[in-house]
Amino acid sequence: MRTRLRKALKQAFPEEDSVSAYNAFDIIGDIAVTKMPTPSEANAKTVAEAIMRVHRNVKAVYAQASPVAGNFRLRSLRHVAGDNKTRTVHKENGCLFAVDVEDCYFSPRLAHERRRIAQLVKPNETIVNMFAGVGCFSIIIAKQVTKAKVYSIDVNPVAVQFMQENIRLNRVYSNVIPLLGDAKTIIENQLRHCAERILMPLPEKAFEYLPCAVFALKTSGGWIHYHGFEHAAKTEDPTKKLALKLSENLARLNVEFKIPFSRVVRTIGPNWHHVVADIHLEAFGKS
Numbered sequence: 001m002r003t004r005l006r007k008a009l010k011q012a013f014p015e016e017d018s019v020s021a022y023n024a025f026d027i028i029g030d031i032a033v034t035k036m037p038t039p040s041e042a043n044a045k046t047v048a049e050a051i052m053r054v055h056r057n058v059k060a061v062y063a064q065a066s067p068v069a070g071n072f073r074l075r076s077l078r079h080v081a082g083d084n085k086t087r088t089v090h091k092e093n094g095c096l097f098a099v100d101v102e103d104c105y106f107s108p109r110l111a112h113e114r115r116r117i118a119q120l121v122k123p124n125e126t127i128v129n130m131f132a133g134v135g136c137f138s139i140i141i142a143k144q145v146t147k148a149k150v151y152s153i154d155v156n157p158v159a160v161q162f163m164q165e166n167i168r169l170n171r172v173y174s175n176v177i178p179l180l181g182d183a184k185t186i187i188e189n190q191l192r193h194c195a196e197r198i199l200m201p202l203p204e205k206a207f208e209y210l211p212c213a214v215f216a217l218k219t220s221g222g223w224i225h226y227h228g229f230e231h232a233a234k235t236e237d238p239t240k241k242l243a244l245k246l247s248e249n250l251a252r253l254n255v256e257f258k259i260p261f262s263r264v265v266r267t268i269g270p271n272w273h274h275v276v277a278d279i280h281l282e283a284f285g286k287s
């Protein structure tokens with residue numbers, strides 16, 4: 001399938017453009033979203049038709065018309081081909097996720113990371129997912145880990161509505177607790193020192209919210225899974241740059257910590273990287 005799509009795009013575009021088109025689209029359920037900058041409607045249509053011809057399950061294609069932005073992490077979409085609909089159901093890691101690609105943030109490119117984190121969680125753990133979206137990390141953990149409890153927070157009311165639907169779809173009623181609101185406020189008022197593990201899958205705000213994540217951990221210590229954007233030249237290691245920045249921030253909080261694992265999740269632009277770091281905190285005093 002990958003070869004067929006490369007061939008279809010290469011026939012329509014010069015080689016450099018075909019490579020860009022191949023790498024710049026996501027399939028979410030039966031909807032494809034292309035990020036390729038297309039100078040004309042004809043080019044956009046050609047890309048859409050090639051995707052639908054090779055990926056027979058795709059029923060609608062949209063072009064991303066603006067960057068992901070704002071507190072809800074949304075982007076403008078322009079309909080290019082197929083059905084004019086933005087709601088779909090995405091299958092991943094044995095779970096079903098209903099989502100509206102226009103009104104909720106969703107990235108299929110985090111599938112490996114969601115599976116990796118679920119494999120780290122121990123039975124009976126309590127987890128706080130500070131930026132849960134439609135509930136992907138939370139629900140995969142609940143489905144795969146015995147008696148795990150996940151407090152699943154998001155500020156977008158539409159995302160929380162879909163999260164509630166996804167809890168029903170995946171039958172994890174008592175294991176995932178959906179919470180609408182800002183993670184700082186909810187943790188301060190409801191979730192102080194309650195969890196063994198904190199998820200922070202929002203690179204735009206994770207650094208600002210890191211002290212709050214520490215506050216949600218039990219005083220016996222635990223794990224923070226931190227996502228950040230890091231700029232690094234070709235001669236620099238983005239994981240080391242992120243570790244240095246995290247160390248400076250955590251040092252101000254007077255906690256003992258280690259960062260035993262970090263990796264580049266994806267490249268998001270010239271010299272810009274999405275990096276994840278697993279931070280382990282030792283026992284600390286209540287603040």
